[in-house]
Amino acid sequence: MTLEVNGRRYELSAADLEKPLLQYLREDLDLTGAKNGCGIGVCGACTVLLDGAPVKACRLSLGAVAGRALLTIEGLEGPAGPLPPLQQAFLDAGAIQCGFCTPGMVLTAHAFLLKTPVPTRAQIRRAISANLCRCTGYQQIVDAIEAAAPHYRT
Amino acid sequence: MSTLKEPCWRNDGRAKVTGAARYTDDLKAPGMLHAVPVYTDYVHARLVAVHTDEARRQPGVAAVITARDAPGEVRFGQIIRDYRMLVDDKIRCHGDVVAVVAAGTRAEALAAARLVRVEAEPLPPLLDPEAALRPDAPLVHETHGSNVICTHHVRRGDVEEGFRESEFILEQDFATQFIEHAYLEPESGLAIPRDDGVMEIRGSMQHPYSTRRFTAALLGVPLTEVEVVGTPMGGGFGGKDDTAAIVCARAALAARVTGRPVKMTYDREWSVRESYKRHPYRVHYRMGVGRDGLIKAVQCRVVADGGAYCSVTPWVTWRSTVQCCGPYLVPHVHADIYGVYTNNVFTGAMRGFGSPQINFMIEQLVEMAAERLGLSLLEFRRRNMVRQGATTITGQVLDNHVVSLGHVLDTVVEKLGYEEKLQRCSRGRADGDELYGVGLAISYRGVSLGAEGVDFCSAIVNVQFDGSVLLDVAVHENGQGSEAAMVLILAGELGIPRERIRHRRANTSSIPDGGTTVASRGTVMGGGAVVLAAREVKRKMAAVAGECLGCAPEAIRFVDGRLEGPSGAMPFEQVIREMQQRKQYAYAIGVFQSPTVSWDEATGQGNAYFTWVYGCQGVEVAVSRKTGKVRLLGVVAAHDVGRAVNPALVLGQIYGGVAMGAGYALTEDVLMDGGRIASLNYDSYRIQRATDLPEITAVIVENPDSNSPSGAKSIGEPTNELMAPAVANAVYQATGRRYFRLPIRVEVDHDA
Numbered sequence: 001m002t003l004e005v006n007g008r009r010y011e012l013s014a015a016d017l018e019k020p021l022l023q024y025l026r027e028d029l030d031l032t033g034a035k036n037g038c039g040i041g042v043c044g045a046c047t048v049l050l051d052g053a054p055v056k057a058c059r060l061s062l063g064a065v066a067g068r069a070l071l072t073i074e075g076l077e078g079p080a081g082p083l084p085p086l087q088q089a090f091l092d093a094g095a096i097q098c099g100f101c102t103p104g105m106v107l108t109a110h111a112f113l114l115k116t117p118v119p120t121r122a123q124i125r126r127a128i129s130a131n132l133c134r135c136t137g138y139q140q141i142v143d144a145i146e147a148a149a150p151h152y153r154t
Numbered sequence: 155m156s157t158l159k160e161p162c163w164r165n166d167g168r169a170k171v172t173g174a175a176r177y178t179d180d181l182k183a184p185g186m187l188h189a190v191p192v193y194t195d196y197v198h199a200r201l202v203a204v205h206t207d208e209a210r211r212q213p214g215v216a217a218v219i220t221a222r223d224a225p226g227e228v229r230f231g232q233i234i235r236d237y238r239m240l241v242d243d244k245i246r247c248h249g250d251v252v253a254v255v256a257a258g259t260r261a262e263a264l265a266a267a268r269l270v271r272v273e274a275e276p277l278p279p280l281l282d283p284e285a286a287l288r289p290d291a292p293l294v295h296e297t298h299g300s301n302v303i304c305t306h307h308v309r310r311g312d313v314e315e316g317f318r319e320s321e322f323i324l325e326q327d328f329a330t331q332f333i334e335h336a337y338l339e340p341e342s343g344l345a346i347p348r349d350d351g352v353m354e355i356r357g358s359m360q361h362p363y364s365t366r367r368f369t370a371a372l373l374g375v376p377l378t379e380v381e382v383v384g385t386p387m388g389g390g391f392g393g394k395d396d397t398a399a400i401v402c403a404r405a406a407l408a409a410r411v412t413g414r415p416v417k418m419t420y421d422r423e424w425s426v427r428e429s430y431k432r433h434p435y436r437v438h439y440r441m442g443v444g445r446d447g448l449i450k451a452v453q454c455r456v457v458a459d460g461g462a463y464c465s466v467t468p469w470v471t472w473r474s475t476v477q478c479c480g481p482y483l484v485p486h487v488h489a490d491i492y493g494v495y496t497n498n499v500f501t502g503a504m505r506g507f508g509s510p511q512i513n514f515m516i517e518q519l520v521e522m523a524a525e526r527l528g529l530s531l532l533e534f535r536r537r538n539m540v541r542q543g544a545t546t547i548t549g550q551v552l553d554n555h556v557v558s559l560g561h562v563l564d565t566v567v568e569k570l571g572y573e574e575k576l577q578r579c580s581r582g583r584a585d586g587d588e589l590y591g592v593g594l595a596i597s598y599r600g601v602s603l604g605a606e607g608v609d610f611c612s613a614i615v616n617v618q619f620d621g622s623v624l625l626d627v628a629v630h631e632n633g634q635g636s637e638a639a640m641v642l643i644l645a646g647e648l649g650i651p652r653e654r655i656r657h658r659r660a661n662t663s664s665i666p667d668g669g670t671t672v673a674s675r676g677t678v679m680g681g682g683a684v685v686l687a688a689r690e691v692k693r694k695m696a697a698v699a700g701e702c703l704g705c706a707p708e709a710i711r712f713v714d715g716r717l718e719g720p721s722g723a724m725p726f727e728q729v730i731r732e733m734q735q736r737k738q739y740a741y742a743i744g745v746f747q748s749p750t751v752s753w754d755e756a757t758g759q760g761n762a763y764f765t766w767v768y769g770c771q772g773v774e775v776a777v778s779r780k781t782g783k784v785r786l787l788g789v790v791a792a793h794d795v796g797r798a799v800n801p802a803l804v805l806g807q808i809y810g811g812v813a814m815g816a817g818y819a820l821t822e823d824v825l826m827d828g829g830r831i832a833s834l835n836y837d838s839y840r841i842q843r844a845t846d847l848p849e850i851t852a853v854i855v856e857n858p859d860s861n862s863p864s865g866a867k868s869i870g871e872p873t874n875e876l877m878a879p880a881v882a883n884a885v886y887q888a889t890g891r892r893y894f895r896l897p898i899r900v901e902v903d904h905d906a
Contacts, residue, residue: 096164131844139850140809
């Protein structure tokens, strides 16, 4: 069994399959961008993209995602140089405070904009409604996603 | 669309948006153990014994630690040393910790923790603060001699005379709920015993120095032997002081006992169970109002549930005392405020700090008074609210800053279209299901600690020989963008690009204790210290530049990376090189001491705060007659911040405070069941989602304050003290009913 994470393929042992995905990412792969905020799949801080769709890594076992492709926040940007437009928009709009929800929020927004490159603000709000943020009141997060949307129109 | 004139900047932005920022639980140390707490199911019980033998024998277990293993003091606290970092005598609430298990993996630690056996004799739990006040009530802390943590008073004028002058007296009871901070990141602490003998702490906390004090006390070592290093942290809102410090201290104790690094990361349920909450208040108000439309007298009795430990209850309730009449002129005041021990979860600092409760009440009372008088809601407020040169209920004359209450009120009234919308409110009648209402609330707020504490802070500006600058400030980056604000203030003072300045991570060994980053004091106190340090560095640099340029040092200006005199200029870097040649450092520590305040505990009179901020928030709601659900349609908030150092982040504070305030008004409630918290996670404790909130219009009002060297004042907390009354007033306009308990649960109209 294998799992693809950010374009790299990892071998999974039989013992790995029971392991929670979030624990595997954070501890085995040291990909700590996905956070554990609630452990019950409600807060969205552990959001990663599974074959392009947002999922809660705290509620999945490795066995449930084996053979598929994952994208984490670490896989979104290149090693150096300018940030991708969505992340730059988060910075520019002031959409980041404590930053704990940010990786999950960015990934959810990325998946949403790929599908919906001309969103309304109401659609944006619905798209991120499963990602909790306690700092920002979401206003500047919605601003950021709206500002980044044109970059997803090809 | 965003209304920002220029893109936001924060020094930690890139790390946070790429996932590179390492929060405490993201860190690992070689040989690191994992520690977990051991709770009991008691709410109140005398501890007989903690049996750890079986747990110690489990695979991977390195230590099972109880109060007996602490070389120092398990009892600590910011005001009263009543908190047991590990229980040594009595279990006083459901969140009390009797032991800590450290093991090679978290799973091993968790498995062993289940085998710790506790012997205890149950005692009847004391859960009602009014019952706790009765003379025959059992004591939560026997040595304290009473369940009263603190009392505060205001005695101004003669309240009976005020009531005699009144046309009528409003009398009303109010009650508010326990509130969870709900920071996204649960507590985490990593303790590393260093080879120099120092215990290094990385942790999610908003007060490194408090963490150092708790840790040094538990380890029984001087403050120098503990070094707390700043680490990105996932939200605090006042909630990461005591409990967060205690988690770090326990990790340090486990590290001391085992000689290995120990990480202690809380899961959400432990965090909610153990961490302190916002105080529930029960208040009885009497407000006497004259025929002339003026408030004549206010009498109130406030009982705040402090839970099992004191924490900062005396300070929280003190702010409630000073602000117990809201931003209104009242000639006769008689207020009694009590903080009370119970066996509930303990309560302490939370964004607002004693004002959200009071404002919820006062801002409804003034509307009830206006309506009874037949005066408009705005006119009644305008007649009674503080204005330039006014004297507050504690005898403080508001003449050393711009009193902008009228301005923020007018701003919201205009931007919201309040007066026109008020005419359209349903008042319980509508054709369809939804009732419409609009409401607003105003407040003033004393800046920083006021007479509740000693208020000073330092900053170190250290220009390197290449002209780059290290900045160290004794306030903490809680996520609010404190470091970015400090850098921007310094860049402005030195006239250099912000990119030339590196804000050092907080380190308790590198700069004196600057007090906790609470009370919306970070920017005003830290920024003040930065300005003073910068002035001293500039004085030194100007002396050298003046000599080189042949002018008086006083004539030198710092602009665009240069030091300019009347007839010539030198690049900033060149002046630094010149100083190096002369064996001089461009280095200074700035210490900002808040201007003097005063307080008389017996009468509740004094200059409580050195300056004040003013805010107004208005909201439109739709209320479903069938379900009672309140939907927010729009919010306008205006706040005077003195000077907005980083406008995008000031707006962020307003939006975030509005959201949190909306939760306080409508959805958030820590459900208690016999002293046990029933809502332990986000599924049962409902904070606002993006779809719960409307578009928010935030207006920054700037009146730079001469009491603050940077001109900046406060914004974090004022934003979170107005939504509950604004929503309550809007719900009243929609339904025709007033709600005096939080959260507001609208009664369903079964005939609808």
